[in-house]
Every structure is written in structure tokens, then in C-alpha cells.
Amino acid sequence: MALINSTYGKGRVRIMRVKRDTARHEVRELSVKTLLTGGFDRVFTDADNSAALCTDTVKNITWIVARENVGLDSELYGKALAQKFLDAYPQVETVTVISEETKWTRMVVDGEEQDHGFILDANGKPTVTVEATRAGMAVTSGLSGFTFMKSTESGWDKFFKDEYTTLAETRDRIAATAMEARWRWSRDPADYAAANALILKTMLKVFVSTYSESVQDSLYRMGMAALDAVPELIDIHMACPNKHYVPINLKPFGMDYDNMVLLPTDEPHGQIECTVGRD
Incomplete structure (x- = not known):
């Protein structure tokens, strides 16, 4: 041994x-x-x-x-x-x-x-x-537990279905996550703090201003935008567990579901991860 x-x-x-x-x-x-x-x-x-x-x-x-x-x-x-x-x-x-x-x-x-x-x-x-x-140094920056959401402009539909599928399709849902992200640098930017702020600002702009077909769809486009905005980046990895908001059944009280009262939960949650890098 x-x-x-x-x-x-x-x-x-x-x-x-x-x-x-x-x-x-x-x-x-x-x-x-x-x-x-x-x-x-x-x-x-x-x-x-x-x-x-x-x-x-x-x-x-x-x-x-x-x-x-x-x-x-x-x-x-x-x-x-x-x-x-x-x-x-x-x-x-x-x-x-x-x-x-x-x-x-x-x-x-x-x-x-x-x-x-x-x-x-x-x-x-x-x-x-x-x-x-x-021989050299490699630097990786990132964020842990950065939480953000939007209350609409997000959906999940047209997915694969079989006898085990129970989830209903939707074109209007809350999208929320507590993101773990890290990005690797090819060289020092002129200002790390400014570059990191620009990466986050760019990703959040994509998230909030465009329709999300899925968390996967948003993450890929967020990563692409960050790489475009900051040329010193090699790649960016994002891990985003879903924070779910489940419709509460108020029909027993004579109230229809109107996407306005939901139950927050993050257990169990979807775990979506991807790395976006330069070709």
C-alpha cells in the first residue's frame, strides 16, 4: 500500500x-x-x-x-x-x-x-x-448561492413523455434558482471587480429580458452572452437548482388557480448544469 x-x-x-x-x-x-x-x-x-x-x-x-x-x-x-x-x-x-x-x-x-x-x-x-x-497560475472566479427569479416569461412544455410522466406542460411559470457559477480566466482583465460585475449584469439581462423555454435554454444563452461581453474568459460553468413554486389548490374554497398564490419549495429540485466555452 x-x-x-x-x-x-x-x-x-x-x-x-x-x-x-x-x-x-x-x-x-x-x-x-x-x-x-x-x-x-x-x-x-x-x-x-x-x-x-x-x-x-x-x-x-x-x-x-x-x-x-x-x-x-x-x-x-x-x-x-x-x-x-x-x-x-x-x-x-x-x-x-x-x-x-x-x-x-x-x-x-x-x-x-x-x-x-x-x-x-x-x-x-x-x-x-x-x-x-x-510553471504558472490558473484563476477561477465565481459566485455561490446567488439567488434570482422572474415571475413570468418562463415555460416548460413539449418535453418527452411516457407512462411515468405526470408533470403538466406550462407556458407561464416562475423561474427561480440559487446559482453556483464559476468562470475561468485566460489572462487578467484590466479590473477583476468590473469584469465580474459585467459578467453578472450580462447574464441577468439575458435571463430577465428574454423568454425562457427552460432553465437549460436560459443558462446556455446567459453563458454565451458572458463570453461575448468579457473576452478574457475561457469558459463559464453554471449549476442551477430549481426553486419551485407549486400552485396551491384553492378550488375547495371556490377560487380558481390564477398563478398568484403558490407554495415555495426546493425539495426535491431539478438540478441543471452546463459549461459554455469558446470553440
């Missing part, structure tokens, strides 16, 4: 970075996991810790690089953190940095954005994964 693979590091290292070089502050709150692979097999197989970094050291370096880079977007911070380990420790061969952001948006008072007041944005968490070796 043999050790097939191994990795280790530090997870849930929490950081709030505050860029305060002007009166208008910027805040970025992250939870970071950093994993290392390389010359560490003997730590597992031979009780030999001589090459092993303490996971506490991994935490300290995560904080130090944050202090050195308070203003960087999460993608560039992740690259700087990975590079620190590659530069400092020859026994490290691969660094994986995974970050999840808690989003804060500017408080608006009397129509004016505040310089140092913020409100928690609870809809989804931006994510970044950096895979780094001495």
Missing part, C-alpha cells in the same frame, strides 16, 4: 481588509483556505516533520500578504498569496488558494453613497480559486 496523494494547509482564515488611504474606504471580507502540495509525503508516511510548514504559519502568511495588499481584488490577492509560498519554500510545488467573500455594499443616505458606511449584501458569495505552480 502507498500514499496516493496528499495536501494540507489552513482553512477558514478570516480577514477584513480595509483600504483607507483616502476618505472613501473600501472593505473586503474574506474566508481563505490555502492548501499546499509538494515534498511532504514523509510527514504522512514516516513521521518526519522536517519539511512541513506549520498550518499556523500558513495562517500567519495569509494575514501578512493581506496587510501587504489591502487594495487588491480577491483574484490578485490570491495570486500574491500563492506566489509568497512558492518563493519562500522550495518544498512547495503547488499552492491552491480558495477564497469566499462576504459582500458589503455602500450605505446610501439621502441619495449619497457613504464613504465609510456599509450594508451586508447577503445574496450570494463571490468565490476565487487560484491554482499555482512555478
Whole structure:
């Protein structure tokens, strides 16, 4: 028997970075996991810790690089953190940095954005994964649990039917999902934050402004539009579980179903996933 693979590091290292070089502050709150692979097999197989970094050291370096880079977007911070380990420790061969952001948006008072007041944005968490070796780095950005819906302009009909099919066709239903999405970069855009915002804006425009023949139909067209809008993207993967809204039977009370009172449920849910990339 043999050790097939191994990795280790530090997870849930929490950081709030505050860029305060002007009166208008910027805040970025992250939870970071950093994993290392390389010359560490003997730590597992031979009780030999001589090459092993303490996971506490991994935490300290995560904080130090944050202090050195308070203003960087999460993608560039992740690259700087990975590079620190590659530069400092020859026994490290691969660094994986995974970050999840808690989003804060500017408080608006009397129509004016505040310089140092913020409100928690609870809809989804931006994510970044950096895979780094001495040969290069790969960056993936994304969103976890980003929830959106439209109350009409969505249908599901003309589908395959057999003796097991009970679902009725419809041309008017609510479409809602909590999306997990990630997109890979071929190179750094001029501004990661602006590019990520444009990707989301573009996808939501397609979703809300065009009729959806299915979640599959919408996802494909959303991905195509994102690739058109941001040339630095390699591909985009979307996983969208349906959030169902089931008609409530009010006929016993003399009321017809009018698509206005429904029962929210997400168990069980349809799971629709696709990856859209360049040819």
C-alpha cells in the first residue's frame, strides 16, 4: 500500500481588509483556505516533520500578504498569496488558494453613497480559486448561492413523455434558482471587480429580458452572452437548482388557480448544469 496523494494547509482564515488611504474606504471580507502540495509525503508516511510548514504559519502568511495588499481584488490577492509560498519554500510545488467573500455594499443616505458606511449584501458569495505552480497560475472566479427569479416569461412544455410522466406542460411559470457559477480566466482583465460585475449584469439581462423555454435554454444563452461581453474568459460553468413554486389548490374554497398564490419549495429540485466555452 502507498500514499496516493496528499495536501494540507489552513482553512477558514478570516480577514477584513480595509483600504483607507483616502476618505472613501473600501472593505473586503474574506474566508481563505490555502492548501499546499509538494515534498511532504514523509510527514504522512514516516513521521518526519522536517519539511512541513506549520498550518499556523500558513495562517500567519495569509494575514501578512493581506496587510501587504489591502487594495487588491480577491483574484490578485490570491495570486500574491500563492506566489509568497512558492518563493519562500522550495518544498512547495503547488499552492491552491480558495477564497469566499462576504459582500458589503455602500450605505446610501439621502441619495449619497457613504464613504465609510456599509450594508451586508447577503445574496450570494463571490468565490476565487487560484491554482499555482512555478510553471504558472490558473484563476477561477465565481459566485455561490446567488439567488434570482422572474415571475413570468418562463415555460416548460413539449418535453418527452411516457407512462411515468405526470408533470403538466406550462407556458407561464416562475423561474427561480440559487446559482453556483464559476468562470475561468485566460489572462487578467484590466479590473477583476468590473469584469465580474459585467459578467453578472450580462447574464441577468439575458435571463430577465428574454423568454425562457427552460432553465437549460436560459443558462446556455446567459453563458454565451458572458463570453461575448468579457473576452478574457475561457469558459463559464453554471449549476442551477430549481426553486419551485407549486400552485396551491384553492378550488375547495371556490377560487380558481390564477398563478398568484403558490407554495415555495426546493425539495426535491431539478438540478441543471452546463459549461459554455469558446470553440
